[in-house]
Amino acid sequence: MVKAGTWGEYACQLHRFFSLKDVKIHKSAPYRISADDCLACEAALKGHICISKEKVMAHPEWMCDAGEISFDLVIDKQIAFNVEYGE
Structure with a gap:
């Protein structure tokens, strides 16, 4: 599932579901x-x-609202997500 939304006066939460076989x-x-x-x-x-x-x-x-949203966010962080557990 991909989840995105907005806060404020026109708050919404949108969900998009994928079969696991379609996820890379x-x-x-x-x-x-x-x-x-x-x-x-x-x-x-x-x-x-x-x-x-x-x-x-x-x-x-699905517990979501109707609507449409596109996003293209750049992440700039100092610590990597990978914590190397189990490697």
């Missing part, structure tokens, strides 16, 4: 997970979620 997980450092046009890695978070009111009404178990 990098098996060692550096951290990298992708599915379709969504990516999470050490240096970026990118993706797009679009969900209709009809889908939201048909799937209350």
Whole structure:
């Protein structure tokens, strides 16, 4: 699942679900997970979620709002996500 949202007057939370078979997980450092046009890695978070009111009404178990959001964030951090547990 990719989850994104906003706070404030027009707050929303959007969820996009993927089958695990459609998710690519990098098996060692550096951290990298992708599915379709969504990516999470050490240096970026990118993706797009679009969900209709009809889908939201048909799937209350998704616990999300209807709407659309795109994001392309650059991550600049001093400590790597990889803590090397189990390596």
